[in-house]
Amino acid sequence: MNPETLLEVKGLKKYFPVRGGILSRRVGWVHAVDGINFAVKSGETVGLVGESGCGKTSVLRLIMRLMEPTSGQALFMGRDIFKMTKKKLKELRSQISMIFQDPYSSLDPRMALADIIAEPLRIHGLTKPSQKMKRVEELLEKVELSRAYMNRYPHEFSGGQKQRIGIARALAMNPRLILADEPVSSLDLSVRGSILNLLRGLQRELGLTYLYVSHDLSTVRHFCHRTMVMYLGKAVELGPTDDVYSEPLHPYTKVLMSAIPVPDPTAKVSRMSLKGEVPTPINPPSGCRFHPRCPYVSPSCSEKEPDFVEVKEGRYVACYLAQ
Secondary structure (H helix, E strand, O other), rough: OOOEEEEEEEEEEEEEEEOOOOEEEEEEEEEEEEEEEEEOOOOEEEHHHHHHHOOOHHHHHHHHHOOOOEEEEEEEEOOOOHHHHHHHHHOOOOOOOOOOOOOOOOOOOOOOHHHHHHHHHHOOHHHHHHHHHHHHHHHHHOOOOHHHOOOOOHHHHHHHHHHHHHHHHHHHHOOOOEEOOOOOOOOOOHHHHHHHHHHHHHHHHHHEEEEOOOOHHHOOOHHHHEEEEEEEEEEEEEEEEHHHHOOOOOHHHHHHHHOOOOOOOOOOOOOOOOOOOOOOOOOOOOOOOOOOOOOOOOOOHHHHOOEEEEEEOOOEOOOOOOO
């Protein structure tokens, strides 16, 4: 494992059983995450993008051990998260935090702001009771919220302020890795930029590493150093963000990039369209999972699944055409 690598995911799979009939027997599997591999270096931001249902959020929940994997490894600083005991897992959760998509439902409405942010400190017991409020004040300052808000409840805050509270809670234990599950998707456009700039400033100040999930390709381009594109539980492309956006290698990535809105009504934009619907993850297509919708499909695409390999320095793709 490279000393700079903070997180390394190998062959990660998560299948959910599908049950039916009077006896509720298992009749199939939902292939939510189906054998992905990637690594995150210390201090960088890696974005996961793709259509809804492609497995982006499931990857974060597996790494956080909110779900148990079907198979695979997730190595954090060389230690396999999936083999940790409850005690070791509790220690790990002081090093990995999560920012949730919906700031409205991720905060307990019965708890005041100070108690919400101090909850991780109380659970892990690493801060003396007399120092908790001082730490809460420090965190509020970092996320640009007033100390006067400490005794207020979640319903008294706007969506952007609630997400700042969620960020402060995620920072409470001085984590090294933050899993951000679409942290700005539910916010107004005017607020998204300020939240992303806050996260970037915190990264520079605290040396944070982010694994960032989003379906908003514009924010990923603005925020992430590298981008991994997922389709139907599989990783299809990975590389430096500027390269992936300017020179996409996989046909699916090309379609995604062509769909990015251009803020100029007079600009001539070439759009790529896809035929058909996204296949079901219960019965995914043979070979390359994108081949039923791919405009460049060849006979080999349906026969054997292409490997996810490096075709240029730092550029990985699972496509016979690109390889």
